[in-house]
Amino acid sequence: MKIISIIKQVPDAEARIRATASGIDLEGVTFVIDGMDEYGVEQSLRLRETGLDAELISIALGPKRFEEAIRTSLAMGSDRAIHIETDEALDPITQAKVLANIIKEEGAELVFVGGKEADWDSAALGPAVAEALGWPHSDWTTKLVVSGSSLSVTHDSDEGSETLTLPLPAVVTTQQGLNEPRYPTLPNIMKAKRKELKKLALSDVGSPSGKTQLLRQEIQTKSRLNKVLTGDAAEAAKELARLLHEEAKVI
Amino acid sequence: MATVADRLGLSKAQLGDFYDLEPLYAPEEKLIRDSVREFVKAEILPHIGEWWQEGYFPPELPKKFGELGVLGATLPEEYGGLGASYTAYGLINREIEYGDAGMRSFVSVQSSLVMYPLYTYGSEALRQKWLPRLATGEVIGCFGLTEPDAGSDPGSMQTRVKKVGNNYVINGVKRWITSGSRAQVAIIWAKSEDDGKVHGFALDTSTPGFKAVDIKTKASMRASVTSELYLDEVVVTETDKLNVVGLKGALSCLNQARFGIAWGVLGAGFYCLEEAAAYAEDRPIFGVPLASKQMIQMRLADMLADLTKGSLLAFQLAKLKEQGKDTPPRVSLAKRDNVRAALQAARAARDILGGNGITTEYGAIRHMLNLETVATYEGTDTVHTLILGRTITGHNAF
Numbered sequence: 001m002k003i004i005s006i007i008k009q010v011p012d013a014e015a016r017i018r019a020t021a022s023g024i025d026l027e028g029v030t031f032v033i034d035g036m037d038e039y040g041v042e043q044s045l046r047l048r049e050t051g052l053d054a055e056l057i058s059i060a061l062g063p064k065r066f067e068e069a070i071r072t073s074l075a076m077g078s079d080r081a082i083h084i085e086t087d088e089a090l091d092p093i094t095q096a097k098v099l100a101n102i103i104k105e106e107g108a109e110l111v112f113v114g115g116k117e118a119d120w121d122s123a124a125l126g127p128a129v130a131e132a133l134g135w136p137h138s139d140w141t142t143k144l145v146v147s148g149s150s151l152s153v154t155h156d157s158d159e160g161s162e163t164l165t166l167p168l169p170a171v172v173t174t175q176q177g178l179n180e181p182r183y184p185t186l187p188n189i190m191k192a193k194r195k196e197l198k199k200l201a202l203s204d205v206g207s208p209s210g211k212t213q214l215l216r217q218e219i220q221t222k223s224r225l226n227k228v229l230t231g232d233a234a235e236a237a238k239e240l241a242r243l244l245h246e247e248a249k250v251i
Numbered sequence: 252m253a254t255v256a257d258r259l260g261l262s263k264a265q266l267g268d269f270y271d272l273e274p275l276y277a278p279e280e281k282l283i284r285d286s287v288r289e290f291v292k293a294e295i296l297p298h299i300g301e302w303w304q305e306g307y308f309p310p311e312l313p314k315k316f317g318e319l320g321v322l323g324a325t326l327p328e329e330y331g332g333l334g335a336s337y338t339a340y341g342l343i344n345r346e347i348e349y350g351d352a353g354m355r356s357f358v359s360v361q362s363s364l365v366m367y368p369l370y371t372y373g374s375e376a377l378r379q380k381w382l383p384r385l386a387t388g389e390v391i392g393c394f395g396l397t398e399p400d401a402g403s404d405p406g407s408m409q410t411r412v413k414k415v416g417n418n419y420v421i422n423g424v425k426r427w428i429t430s431g432s433r434a435q436v437a438i439i440w441a442k443s444e445d446d447g448k449v450h451g452f453a454l455d456t457s458t459p460g461f462k463a464v465d466i467k468t469k470a471s472m473r474a475s476v477t478s479e480l481y482l483d484e485v486v487v488t489e490t491d492k493l494n495v496v497g498l499k500g501a502l503s504c505l506n507q508a509r510f511g512i513a514w515g516v517l518g519a520g521f522y523c524l525e526e527a528a529a530y531a532e533d534r535p536i537f538g539v540p541l542a543s544k545q546m547i548q549m550r551l552a553d554m555l556a557d558l559t560k561g562s563l564l565a566f567q568l569a570k571l572k573e574q575g576k577d578t579p580p581r582v583s584l585a586k587r588d589n590v591r592a593a594l595q596a597a598r599a600a601r602d603i604l605g606g607n608g609i610t611t612e613y614g615a616i617r618h619m620l621n622l623e624t625v626a627t628y629e630g631t632d633t634v635h636t637l638i639l640g641r642t643i644t645g646h647n648a649f
Contacts, residue, residue, distance in 0.1 A: 030273075071278050183289040186320025186343075189282045190333045 001053065002108040005040040005078065006099060006125070007033060007060040009069035010118040023217035033069035034119070035181075038076075039174035040112025042181040043144060045077045052146055055079050059102060061095055063087050067197070074192035075184035081195070086202040091212040092120075096128035101205045103133060109169040110151070115140050126173030137171035138164060142178050267345075267521040269559045272566050280339045283324075287346040290319050295350035300611040302474040303351065306467065308433070313357070317388025321347070321358055323366035330370060330378055331386025338569040341514035345565075349518035352621035353475030359515070360429045361385060363507035365392030368438055369453055372493035372500060377453055381436050393434035395425035395480050396501050402427075403634050404649075405440070405449075406498055410482065412441035412450055419492065421452065421485045427628065431478025432463035438493075439482065440501045451493035451500050460485040471620040506582050509629050510572060513585035514565045516625055517558060519618040520593035523600035524554045526614055530604050541603070550599045557592035565589060580642040587635035594622040 011017055012030040019025070033041075044056045058073040058081040060066045070081045084098060103111055111133075113126035123139075130137030138144075142161065143154035151166045156175055184192070227243075229236040244251045276284070294315060302309065316322055321343050326332025333339075340362070348355035366385050369378055384390035401408045410423025421441050431437075439452050454461065460483040469477060493500060528551055531542035541547055568585045571577050597619035601608040608615050626632055637648050 028271075068278055068281070072282060075279075075282050183286045184282060185318060186283055186286060186324060186333050186335070187328075189279050189286065189320075190328075190335065192282075193279055 001055070001110065002057060002106055003044045003047065003054050003110045003112070004057045004059055004103055004106065004108040005037065005044055005073060005112045006114070006129070007037050007041070007058050007066070007069050007073050007081075008062060008114065008117045008119055009060070009066045010034045013118070019219050021218075031065060031068065033072040034114045034117045036114030036116060036118075036174050036176075037069075037112075038072075038114075038181040039176075039178045040114060040172070041073045041076050041078060042179045043172075043174070044110075044112060045182075046179060047144075047146055057082065057106060057108070059099065060084070061086065061090070061098055070197060071192060072184065074195045074197070075189040076182060077184075077188060079195065080198070082198045082200060084200045084202060084205055088202065088210075089214055090210055092122055092124035092128045093132075094208050094210045095125060096132040097208045098202065098205050099129055100132035102200075103129070110146070111135075111169075111171045113171060113173045115173040115175045123173075126171055130171035133169070133171065135169050135171055136166045137173065138166060139173045140175040141172050142175050144172060144178070267517060267558060267562055269555060270563060272562065275566070276338065276342075277336065280336060280342060283335065283339045284342040284346055287319065287321060287343050288349070290315075291346055291350040291354075295347075295354055299351045299354070299474060300614075300617065303353070303617050304473070304611050306469070306473045308353070308357070308474055308476045310433075312354070313361075313388035313391055313433075315388070316358060316361075317386060321362075322388055323362050323370075323382065323386045325362070326366060326370050326382065326386070330366075330382040331384075332366075332382075336569070337510070337572040338566070340511065341565055341569045344511040344515035345518040347518065348515035349522050351474055352515065352519055352618070352625055353472045355511070355515045355518070356429050356472065356475050359508050359511045360394055361388075361392055363511055364394035364504050365436065365438055367507050368394075368451060368493055368495075368500065368504050371503070372451065372495045373453060374490060374494065376490055377493075381453065385436070390435045391430050391433045392436045392438065393428050393430045393478070393480075394504065395428050395431075395437055395439045396505075397427050398424060399426045399479075403631060405501065408440065408442055408449070410439070410441040411444050412452070413444040415486075417489060419452065419487050419489075421454070421482045421487060423482050425480040425482070427466070428463070428478045428480050430476050431480050432465050433476050434463070437461070437480065438504075439480075440498075446496075448496050449498045449501065451495060452487045452491050453493065454485060454487045454491055458485050458487070471624040502579070505629055506577065506579055509582045509586040510568060510577060512625060512629055513561075513568060513582070513589045516589050516593035516622065517561055517565060519622060519625075520554070520558045520561070520589075520596040523593075523597045523615050523618055524551065524558060527551060527554070527600035527603040530607070530613075534605075547603060550603060554596040554599055558596060561585075561589040561592045580638055583630065583635035583638040586630060587632055587639075590622065590626045591632070594619070594626055597622050 009031045012032045015030045048054045056078045058070055058078040060070050061084045070083055074081055116123040138153040138155045140156035141153050145152045149168050151168055151170050154161055154163045229239050320333055323332045324335040325340050327334055344355055347358055369381055385392055396405055398408050412419050412421045434456050437454050437456050439454055440449055443450055462481040463478045466477045531547050532540050534541045564585045600615040601619050604613055604615050607613055611617050641647050
């Protein structure tokens with residue numbers, strides 16, 4: 001069985017990001033493998049370690065710098081990697097089409113995608129990949145077992161969590177709690193240097209045209225009402241409930 | 252609490268990288284650094300204050316270091332090493348000493364003072380006998396050169412070796428030996444009664460006549476094992492003998508270890524800078540943060556400046572070492588000045604922390620006291636100064 005983990009490289013959560021009037025200034029920022037993508041790589045390793053006969057492939061679509069994130073996944077234990085190198089800013093639907101082509105070509109049966117990758121925080125890529133492939137998918141997955149040609153998953157839903165069974169092939173998006181990713185050991189880091197990292201151009205995978213175009217970026221500002229409720233606690237609570245219900249319409 | 256890295260606009264991955272060396276590291280060097288950092292964060296930092304206080308070196312730690320892959324990292328893979336660059340080895344030392352100099356000493360001794368001479372001067376049989384198990388941490392090694400009355404002048408050692416039949420017999424005392432009582436293999440240097448020259452041996456510590464007693468009264472390096480070794484008619488075979496004659500064998504090992512120290516102490520120094528800056532921000536004085544006072548800022552600025560210069564020194568020394576240009580005077584300069592920078596940073600941090608600075612709940616005093624050892628072992632500040640003086644003038648002032 002081939003298992004594919006989709007990898008992105010994103011700014012380190014601990015890095016200080018500067019927002020300017022024209023967008024995000026990434027100069028001097030440290031980039032790392034996306035934390036939720038890392039759950040996917042870790043889960044593929046654990047599936048193999050618990051007896052599944054599988055080849056583990058990391059696939060990334062993005063600029064040259066993504067290479068470092070790919071190397072991290074190889075050092076963690078993926079067998080080989082494919083990097084579709086592009087500087088184009090593609091929307092998730094377009095990315096999904098590109099990725100679906102290569103996933104089909106590889107004949108993979110299970111694909112991991114970070115639940116909500118920290119680049120655009122859209123949570124759209126996983127479902128879009130499933131859609132492009134015509135495969136079932138489980139989003140926000142916290143537990144996963146492969147048995148034969150099916151997949152048993154527990155995932156977060158709006159009401160709590162659900163446990164489902166899906167036929168393979170399938171797409172799984174990750175959620176915190178799925179696992180605790182390992183840090184690569186030094187011998188594995190050195191071995192990763194010898195693993196295959198295949199480079200492709202966007203045109204090799206059928207350069208689709210984007211659905212969206214980035215025109216400009218601005219910083220989102222949230223203004224506060226600064227309303228203070230006075231009076232005794234019971235009165236204030238009633239007033240708060242009324243405001244939340246009638247004005248904010250959130251309950 | 253804002254860390255100094257935040258304030259400098261640096262992520263933690265760039266800790267101590269004020270002059271942006273990051274792009275000069277190879278991809279695997281960065282990955283190695285990051286993994287060792289994660290290891291130190293998970294396995295050492297949460298416990299080190301208590302270990303140090305209790306004078307405890309966790310017996311399971313060598314195998315954990317082995318699994319991580321930091322032992323003998325620069326040796327070829329066939330002997331359990333990684334074939335890693337010296338830059339990577341330097342980064343390993345720095346990240347571990349960010350945790351504690353005693354932990355780094357264990358790794359330094361195992362890698363530079365035991366695995367290095369076995370690999371460089373050992374027969375193939377001797378290499379195979381010890382190296383793979385030293386790399387996994389299954390076997391611990393120690394290095395016996397210093398004696399109670401022979402430190403900076405190792406040539407005056409009293410330990411003697413004599414050829415008896417096909418074997419050698421060693422008698423003597425070695426002191427200040429890291430990992431001594433835990434070791435299964437000891438690299439012992441002794442003066443020959445036959446040729447008057449210094450020879451090295453890799454002896455199995457279970458050999459009759461070998462005894463190790465721990466030095467318990469240390470106020471420094473308390474989480475590291477330091478022992479005295481007694482060798483009473485210890486018999487070793489011809490295969491246990493290292494293939495090098497004279498003190499240069501032992502000194503070549505020290506050149507390796509001193510390189511690791513020049514990197515390692517930067518970790519302790521940057522820990523202290525980070526801790527002091529965070530503390531100064533958090534602690535009010537006369538109604539304002541301590542960090543808003545000029546005297547504090549001056550000291551933090553000095554720490555950053557000294558440690559940044561030390562980082563550049565260590566980096567270039569690694570590049571020189573990779574080309575075989577790490578001459579002893581170059582190594583002396585980096586060892587001497589980087590230890591000075593780290594020790595001053597630790598003393599300043601301890602002072603900035605005031606009363607809290609005398610407890611092991613913070614790292615400053617632990618690092619400060621550890622660094623007193625680091626300033627003493629592997630060539631004292633004075634020894635390195637005299638090596639540099641001799642390099643400039645041609646006069647030996649020892």
